[in-house]
Amino acid sequence: MTMNNMEEHRDDIGSRFGMWLFIFTELLLFAGLFLVYAVYRFLNRDAFQFAAEELNTFVGALNTVLLLASSATIAMSITALQKNKKVLSLGLLGFTVLVGLVFLVNKYFEWSLKIEHGLFPGSELLLEYGKGEVLFFGLYFFMTGLHALHIIVGLVFILVVFVRIQKGRINSENFVHLENAGLYWHLVDIIWIFLFPLFYLIT
Amino acid sequence: MINAKLERREPSFYDVSERKGILAWILSTDHKRIGLLYLYSIMSFFIIGAILGLLMKLELLAPGKTIMEAKTYNGVFTLHGIIMIFLIVIPGLPAVFGNFMLPILIGAKDVAFPRLNLLSWYIYIFGAILAVASQFMSGGPPDTGWTFYAPYSFKTTTNMLPAVLGAFVLGFSSILTGLNFIVTIHRMRAPGMTWLKMPLFPWTLYGTAWIQLLATPVIGITLLMTVGERIFNIGFFDPALGGDPILYQHLFWIYSHPAVYVMILPAMGAISEILPTFAQKTIFGYKAIIISTLAIAFVGYFVWGHHMFTSGMSGVALYVFSILTFLVAIPSGVKVFNWISTIYKGSINLKTPFYWAVSFIFVFMIGGLTGLVLGALATDVHVHDTHFVVAHFHFIVFGGVGFAFMGAIHYWFPKMFGRMYEETWANVGWLIFFIGFLTLYLPMFYLGIAGMPRRYFDYLPQFHGGNIISSLGAIVMIMGLVIIITNLVRSAKFGNPVESDNPWNGKTLEWTVESPPSLENFEEIPIIDKGPYDYE
Structure with a gap:
């Protein structure tokens, strides 16, 4: 009795509103880290610039392009579903997931290379450098790590939506969950847009 | 009503x-059941937290070791803090009465996301288990205090991780x-309920939710x-790795000061519901209360630095934080004037919720005014980290939130359980509790000014007298608490069935529905055409 009534209650605006509020909280979560980054960058300017040269700008730029492309495809997938082109919509979503996975693979190689070179928090090599470098790489791993975690959450979210579109539960009449997945994916994207210059480009 | 038992x-x-x-219960997405799940969990944790508090007061009965070692004492005050803050007063009123009453007060069938609501409860329980488990795992209970200050938090060898993760998880529940x-x-407000026709408890929940x-x-x-x-x-x-422990304090208080308003705003909302009903009079300054609620929620963000006056900040920052702290006192004062004016010349119905509400105003004023002593730079340096601070925040957090919680549970008891609590015992419990509360915390102001620091299991002989009074107060207060809780539990099971759906002649929507409410709250969603406290 309850469940039936709950499912009758549908409020797309409310649902989207809830997602936006959740996105606020995610932004504030990262805001704390950006604040810490700002403080330590201010205190250790030279060390941060020196350490940033260790990062591979090409891989960073590639990942930026990948994420931007995937944001575009998920947006297109929403329009496709609205126009009742289910197969196209699923294809575009599949592409988004694929690109997200490629991003993670790139990240994996990037990280393992850093760790191989001894550039990770707590390593002896890093401690020889100086406090600024220690903080830079601490922040680098923590922030990109947390971001990667958000990518994984986003991918799971998109996959759930993918299955529900396949089953027809999300369709051209009822697509707010796809929109929400899209919003979340754009959030992941926009955080990266800030991480990329802060870590890779300011050298 | 003529019928002894109401026809449903x-x-x-x-x-x-x-x-x-x-x-x-545990699979229900009904907001009322979830509210009660929170009530039972919060009450259980509260009993643990209160026992820990009592143990501390017993330790302080005499100088030196009385019943526990210094290390144990550190663990006890840490767990007392974590339980009371993160498990009880932060979720407290929003999770229990917010869940149960908010949809009814605004004329809705449920909250917007019922399943998310149940998920929040599970997250809460998960976080609670983590926090409490930290006490019993090998490595020993955390001993940093509930603030987890650096460098203690990463130097201590005790179970920091589960406690910190527990607090993190609980935060998630709060966000959702x-x-x-x-x-x-x-x-989901009922048709016709414009923002300015919404009752004040939902308004304060709204401010709280944003924080x-x-x-x-x-x-x-x-x-x-x-x-x-x-x-x-x-x-x-x-610092050894280039970091800054003061930065931790900033980040911690950026949340934890607004969190105080997460605790107190819904308490103020509950008081604003109780007083008009028991004075049978429209609330005085409805709009002023709303504006002051939002002002507190807003200004409350910018005062965190007053926890750190002695930690090392620039002179300008000190002044700014001090001024802002004084500013935030203004809307709180506005509210007190509104409440007093509401009962002035009212037709007062002396019932338990009313006693709790007026004693709330009394202790809240003491708590608020002593807060200004701490917000002023010169005096704060003297009383920082003393028992004065402990007394101050217990007056606000326990005296404020706790009293409002008790008032609210007696006020909405007939609606939630369909039975009436036993009035005489409830009043006796309140009186003993109130006397115990004052005896417990008032001497701490004196002890703090005299220089007794907080968070030590030992003290100098000259503080002995004050501590004896305070510890006796703790015992009296616990006695009152036992009476109150026993009475509530007993009445929920065996109390007299309510004779009317509106025993207090309240005007807000919850009194128009049955006691206890039906699954969908309203047979028909009401259409609102007047303000919430229409006693004219």
Whole structure:
């Protein structure tokens, strides 16, 4: 009795509103880290610039392009579903997931290379450098790590939506969950847009 | 009413469920059942927290070791803090009465996201288990205090991780509840209920929800950084690795000061519901209360530095934080004037909720005014980290939130359980509790000014007298508490069935529905055409 009534209650605006509020909280979560980054960058300017040269700008730029492309495809997938082109919509979503996975693979190689070179928090090599470098790489791993975690959450979210579109539960009449997945994916994207210059480009 | 037992129009929500036994509760997405789940969990943790508090007061009965070692004492005050703050007063009124009453007060069938609501409860329980488990795992109970200050938090060898992760998880639960309430209030008010026809408890929940949403992520990330510090040796706050422990304090209080308003705003809302009903008079300054609620929620963000006056900040920052702290006192004062004016010349019905409400105003004023002593730079240096601070925040957090919680539970008791609590015992319990409360915390102001620091299991002989009075007060207060809780539990089971759906002649929507409410609250969604406290 309850469940039936709950499912009758549908409020797309409310649902989207809830997602936006959740996105606020995610932004504030990262805001704390950006604040810490700002403080330590201010205190250790030279060390941060020196350490940033260790990062591979090409891989960073590639990942930026990948994420931007995937944001575009998920947006297109929403329009496709609205126009009742289910197969196209699923294809575009599949592409988004694929690109997200490629991003993670790139990240994996990037990280393992850093760790191989001894550039990770707590390593002896890093401690020889100086406090600024220690903080830079601490922040680098923590922030990109947390971001990667958000990518994984986003991918799971998109996959759930993918299955529900396949089953027809999300369709051209009822697509707010796809929109929400899209919003979340754009959030992941926009955080990266800030991480990329802060870590890779300011050298 | 003539009938001893009311005829029901629809079955009570207690009697309607697809599932049986405990599953009817822990799988239910009904906001009323979830509210009660929170009530039972919070009450259980409260009993643990209160016992820990009593143990501390017993330890302080005499100088030197009385019943526990210094290390144990550190663990006890840490767990007391974690339980009371993160498990009880932060979720407290929003999670229990917000869940149960918010949809009814705004004329809705449920909250906007019922399943998310149940998820919040599970997250809450998960966080609570983590926090409490930290006490019993090998390594020993955390001993940093509930603030997890660096460098203690990464130097201590005790079970820091589960405690910090527990607090992180609890924050998540708080965020989801806040998110749910904001959307509910925006989207689900009954037709005709404009913003300025909404009762004040939902208004304060609205302010609270925004703080939960915008401040909690900051503590989330701060606690995660502490975890990163301990596991990966990152050094965000470790000077040896270039970090700054003061930065931790900033980040911590950016959340934890607004969190005080997460605690107190819904308490103020509950008081604003109780007073008009028991004075049978329209609330004085409805709009002023709303504006002051939002002002507190807003200004409350910018005062965190007053926890750190002695930690090392620039002179300008000190002045700014001090001035802002004084500013935030103004809207609180506005509210007190409104409440007093509401009962002035009212037709007062002396019942238990009213006693709790007026004693709330009394202790809240003491708590608020002593807060100004701490907000002023010169005096704060003298009383910082003394028992004065402990007394101050217990007057606000326990005297404020606790009294409002007790008032609210007696006020809404007939609606929630369909039975009446036993009035005489409830009043006796209140009186003993009130006397115990004052005896317990008032001497702490004196002890603090005289120079007794907080968080020590031992003290100098000259503080003995004050501590004896305070510890006796603790025992009296616990006695009152036992009477109150026993009476409530007993009445919920055996109390007299209510004779009317509106025993207090309240004017808000919850008094128009049955006691206990039916599953869908309203047979028909009401159409609102007048303000909430219409006693004219």
